[in-house]
Amino acid sequence: SYDVTQPSSVSVSPGQTARVTCSGDHLGGRFPSWYQQKAGQSPVLVIYEGTKRPSGIPERFSGSTSENTATLTISETQAVDEADYYCQAWDSGIYVFGTGTKVTVL
Amino acid sequence: QVQLVQSAAEVQKPGASVKVSCRASGYNFKNYVMNWVRQAPGQGLEWMGWINPYDGNTQSSEKFQGRLTISRETSASTVHMELSSLTLEDTATYYCARLGNGFDPWGQGTLVTVSS
Numbered sequence: 001s002y003d004v005t006q007p008s009s010v011s012v013s014p015g016q017t018a019r020v021t022c023s024g025d026h027l028g029g030r031f032p033s034w035y036q037q038k039a040g041q042s043p044v045l046v047i048y049e050g051t052k053r054p055s056g057i058p059e060r061f062s063g064s065t066s067e068n069t070a071t072l073t074i075s076e077t078q079a080v081d082e083a084d085y086y087c088q089a090w091d092s093g094i095y096v097f098g099t100g101t102k103v104t105v106l
Numbered sequence: 107q108v109q110l111v112q113s114a115a116e117v118q119k120p121g122a123s124v125k126v127s128c129r130a131s132g133y134n135f136k137n138y139v140m141n142w143v144r145q146a147p148g149q150g151l152e153w154m155g156w157i158n159p160y161d162g163n164t165q166s167s168e169k170f171q172g173r174l175t176i177s178r179e180t181s182a183s184t185v186h187m188e189l190s191s192l193t194l195e196d197t198a199t200y201y202c203a204r205l206g207n208g209f210d211p212w213g214q215g216t217l218v219t220v221s222s
Contacts, residue, residue, distance in 0.1 A: 033208035042215055048208035086151050093165050095153040
């Protein structure tokens with residue numbers, strides 16, 4: 001089965017840049033997406049196809065990919081960005097989520 | 107606007123089955139695949155399967171094959187997820203999520219509690 005790994009936690013100071021990187025075999029070519037989930041809420045799509053931002057998502061959220069990684073970058077991080085973030089990959093008709101990264105804004 | 111509204115929370119006994127519904131509105135129901143994702147308490151997201159409402163084709167995770175049934179009711183713009191042979195480990199919040207550019211939007215979630 002296909003696996004995607006990501007760090008369990010990332011800490012960032014307000015106004016600084018947070019980066020969360022997911023790793024997986026050929027992940028960059030598997031249409032990676034990123035989801036933000038705040039406590040008690042449903043997940044929200046923040047990045048799709050590795051680098052694209054849905055309408056309504058702030059510009060401080062961006063995505064990048066390499067062959068085996070996908071990275072979510074949050075620039076000028078705000079307290080409201082504190083949440084769990086999940087990467088997701090597509091593999092031959094099925095979907096796989098990473099284990100999730102808790103982003104803490106200190 | 108696009109909206110997914112799920113059925114209410116359920117409590118089931120081990121060995122029973124549960125059926126969760128997801129009613130879509132604000133778009134052409136047949137044009138978008140619908141996914142089911144679950145999240146156990148304090149845990150991460152787990153993809154379960156999808157259905158193409160246009161033709162009823164489905165695909166599910168190997169983990170659930172044999173006890174997961176995803177169906178659609180096109181006249182009601184509704185997708186159903188039925189999970190059988192429930193165990194305590196199936197206690198989770200179950201979400202439907204439309205596949206467009208990524209999974210967007212998601213339903214509000216349905217808590218299924220398995221308890222004897």
